[in-house]
Amino acid sequence: MHATQAPDPEPFDALLVLSFGGPDAPDEVLPFLENVTAGRGVPRERLEEAAGHYAHFGGASPINAQNRALIAAVEADLAAQGVRLPVYWGNRNWRPYLADTVRRMADDGIERAAVLVTSAYGSYSGCAQYHENLLAARAEAGERAPVFDKLRHFFNHPGFVEPLVDHTADALTRLPEQVRAGARLVMVTHSIPTVTARTAGPAGNAYVTQHRETARLVAEGVARAVGREHDWDLVYSSRSGPPQVPWLEPDVNDHLVDLGAAGVPAVVLVPIGFLSDHMEVVYDLDVEAAATAERIGLPLARAATTGADPRFAAAVRELVLERAATVRGEAPARCALGGLGAAHDVCPVGCCPDPRALRPRPGASAADPEAAARAPRGAALLGERSGRMDP
Numbered sequence: 001m002h003a004t005q006a007p008d009p010e011p012f013d014a015l016l017v018l019s020f021g022g023p024d025a026p027d028e029v030l031p032f033l034e035n036v037t038a039g040r041g042v043p044r045e046r047l048e049e050a051a052g053h054y055a056h057f058g059g060a061s062p063i064n065a066q067n068r069a070l071i072a073a074v075e076a077d078l079a080a081q082g083v084r085l086p087v088y089w090g091n092r093n094w095r096p097y098l099a100d101t102v103r104r105m106a107d108d109g110i111e112r113a114a115v116l117v118t119s120a121y122g123s124y125s126g127c128a129q130y131h132e133n134l135l136a137a138r139a140e141a142g143e144r145a146p147v148f149d150k151l152r153h154f155f156n157h158p159g160f161v162e163p164l165v166d167h168t169a170d171a172l173t174r175l176p177e178q179v180r181a182g183a184r185l186v187m188v189t190h191s192i193p194t195v196t197a198r199t200a201g202p203a204g205n206a207y208v209t210q211h212r213e214t215a216r217l218v219a220e221g222v223a224r225a226v227g228r229e230h231d232w233d234l235v236y237s238s239r240s241g242p243p244q245v246p247w248l249e250p251d252v253n254d255h256l257v258d259l260g261a262a263g264v265p266a267v268v269l270v271p272i273g274f275l276s277d278h279m280e281v282v283y284d285l286d287v288e289a290a291a292t293a294e295r296i297g298l299p300l301a302r303a304a305t306t307g308a309d310p311r312f313a314a315a316v317r318e319l320v321l322e323r324a325a326t327v328r329g330e331a332p333a334r335c336a337l338g339g340l341g342a343a344h345d346v347c348p349v350g351c352c353p354d355p356r357a358l359r360p361r362p363g364a365s366a367a368d369p370e371a372a373a374r375a376p377r378g379a380a381l382l383g384e385r386s387g388r389m390d391p
């Protein structure tokens with residue numbers, strides 16, 4: 001018998017890792033891309049361009065292997081801490097599809113699961129759309145479907161930030177010594193339409209605000225680690241959509257050219273927007289941005305993502321136990337670095353509406369920005385059957 005009691009995940013009887021998904025083979029690339037862009041107005045040319053990125057890697061995205069590694073790290077951490085919680089995995093856009101996973105969870109008798117979404121930040125694509133996916137999957141699984149509690153955004157959790165700090169300090173050492181001290185930290189994330197950015201989070205602008213905070217925390221940590229300040233910028237990759245729709249800028253490539261022209265001696269690319277080495281990282285940064293830097297003679301190093309770092313696996317456990325305690329009506333410590341504090345557990349009304357609901361449609365009455373978001377999304381996922389509600 002152990003003297004100390006294992007931490008209590010009650011009322012959760014499972015953890016669900018919910019991610020984007022990606023193809024595992026060349027013949028899966030187009031069907032995957034069609035899933036991603038269904039009804040989202042992404043032009044055919046952009047689809048073909050994206051297919052080319054996957055072709056560059058033999059038609060397979062690194063994302064599935066990365067998620068398997070993350071799940072293995074989380075399982076190892078839970079086991080080491082004596083937390084008995086099975087871990088399930090489902091994706092929005094590819095196998096294992098979320099709906100199949102939720103059906104399996106129901107078959108296994110799972111009643112209430114914490115959900116880790118592999119996006120650290122609030123936005124329609126990174127938060128609300130996953131809530132919609134959960135809602136749809138529950139509807140498909142029928143009345144035995146488990147209840148889901150999506151964990152809060154982890155952009156300012158030390159278990160996410162600290163590995164990025166170490167990886168950035170490590171990337172600095174890979175630059176030639178004579179340019180190292182003057183290196184600029186270029187923090188990169190996925191671009192999104194500016195309208196989606198403006199309406200992200202309970203007060204708007206959450207996507208950019210949270211990224212700026214993570215960028216600042218990483219730069220601050222790096223300064224402590226290397227004993228020297230480095231200037232930083234927040235830039236964007238992977239622009240999609242039709243050309244007439246404005247997306248967040250500057251693009252990482254344009255920015256590298258500007259920095260080179262301004263006489264910046266070297267750059268470290270820090271992919272703060274991505275939990276692991278997705279296609280956006282291994283293609284958009286390691287192929288495309290690296291070629292841009294090469295062309296203009298700018299020394300460049302790319303920091304590794306947080307990935308399956310054991311500190312992140314421990315953070316996932318902490319977030320699950322924290323949320324479990326909150327659901328039980330306790331007031332647990334909510335760990336967060338910096339000035340923004342721990343993000344909300346349940347998304348309030350108006351949080352991260354679908355950009356399609358914000359676009360005025362010809363022949364329709366003026367678009368209602370709140371139309372897509374009339375119900376608090378977290379609460380909507382709680383089982384009416386059980387009558388459970390969040391505090």
Ligand SMILES: CC1=C(CCC(=O)O)c2cc3nc(cc4[nH]c(cc5[nH]c(cc1n2)c(C)c5CCC(=O)O)c(CCC(=O)O)c4C)C(CCC(=O)O)=C3C
Nearest residue numbers: 020022036040050061063118119125126190240278279280
């Ligand atoms: C905010 C955000 C995240 C982070 C949150 C999260 O992690 O969910 C994210 C993640 C990802 N995006 C990914 C891939 C793609 N995203 C696309 C298209 C789009 N992304 C968007 C936004 C985001 N995307 C948006 C607004 C679009 C336009 C279409 C639409 O409104 O939905 C397209 C279509 C073709 C193209 O345009 O490139 C692809 C192939 C992969 C997998 C990579 C791999 O295979 O390793 C991952 C993790």
Ligand SMILES: [Fe+2]
Nearest residue numbers: 125190238240
């Ligand atoms: Fe994307």
